[in-house]
Amino acid sequence: MTSFPFCCGFGQKLDEEDFKEEQNSVARLIHVLYNDEPEEMLKIICTVRKHIMAGGPKRLTFTVPPLAFSALKLVRRLQGQDGDMAGEEVPATPKKIFKLLNEIIEALSSVPSPELALRLYLQCAEAANDYELEPIAYEFFTQAFVLYEEEVADSKAQVTAIHLIIGTLQKMTVFGVENRDTLTHKATGYSAKLLKKPDQCRAVYACSHLFWVDDQDGIKDGERVLLCLKRSLRIANAAQQQANVTRGSSGPVTLFVEILNKYLYFFEKGNPQITSSAIQSLIELIKTEMQSDTTTPDKASDAFFSSTLRYVQFQKQKGGLMGEKYGPIKV
The missing domain is CATH 1.25.40.660 (Vacuolar protein sorting-associated protein 35, helical subcomplex Vps35-C)
Known part of the structure; x- marks a missing residue:
């Protein structure tokens, strides 16, 4: 009787599918x-x-x-229960x-x-x-x-x-x-x-949320939030310069607009370190970058920035405390 080798490509594929x-x-x-x-x-x-530990490493995933x-x-089921019952052989x-x-x-x-x-x-x-x-x-x-x-x-x-x-x-x-x-x-x-610089930038500004948590009164460190945002801004600037070297022109300003939105978030949350003047400076920076001859036009970035500015304008027109906060910002 002729036997076919197990390592045959077709047979191996079928065997792998059966195994999974x-x-x-x-x-x-x-x-x-x-x-x-x-x-x-x-x-x-x-x-x-x-039983599963005896099945070998291939099955563990x-x-x-x-x-x-x-x-x-x-x-989760044990939440609210005692769980530690005396006399049990295996207390859960x-x-x-x-x-x-x-x-x-x-x-x-x-x-x-x-x-x-x-x-x-x-x-x-x-x-x-x-x-x-x-x-x-x-x-x-x-x-x-x-x-x-x-x-x-x-x-x-x-x-x-x-x-x-x-x-x-x-x-x-x-x-x-x-x-x-x-x-x-x-x-x-x-x-x-x-x-990659863009990944660095996004991860660093995500870390800003670790220092300002709404439902935890003890975690509102405005200074460290600002440090994270400034660090992400420096990385975004480095990414822009890197794009300028590698492609001969600056990349989209998307990272700057993303950081601006983080500034606005913490501004509304009442972080005293995030001021209207800091937001204004960032808006002007983005406008300057977008008007630069070396910046690569990008419709998605333009739309993102325009949408952000419309939001700021909307907040200004709302009146009340929020309107007063946004009042000094010119868009």
Whole structure:
């Protein structure tokens, strides 16, 4: 009987498709598993974990995420409950589940799948935040940063990862001053080190939101917001000059208009460091750049800037406190 080699191109493709379909079926099965009793549900998760860890690294990218989200659902169910029941063989406590989650996600490092693991660590940090478990939330963020530093090498993946980190950190309420400062410092530092200048600029001005959070009274540091915006403006200027060298003409002024919109946002939020004169200066800078002979015409940038100016004019005409704030700005 003649046998065909497994490595045959056509056969290998079919085998790979079958493998993915099988693993997707396993993932769907994990999502279906459920028990009303938290302790029993935790036993199920632990049992499933033993089986999927024995399946080899190739299967982990399919099976770890549904198991992690199943554990996260259990954590959410425990909110408002005691959870630590005496006499139970496997008490379903949030701390125990978070420890299990850390071990489950860590297994992805053998695949490797750093971007996926990073996303899961951030999901866990959010859940720990809801329980006000600061050390655990900080540990999950630390793990996410370690992955970013050591494993995420692709420039596009880095951009996505840093914005996920910034967005998640912005929602965190559990951190004290020291831990939050450490994490925000890391986030802003890595934002400024992205490969491309436009990506640097957008990540840095996104970091400004880490220093001014509406629903957190203690996080309103206007000076550090302004520092982020000024830093992003310097990067945007460097990107413009870089475009001038590489293409012989300056690129679109989109980055400047994006920064202007951030200025307007914090201006309306009452940041005393963002003044009408600073906004006026930025508007004049953009107009000068757009009128420059070296600037490449760009309809999207022109429309964006015109729309922003119309918004400023609208605010001026509204009257009241907001109208007074916008009054000195000339468009």
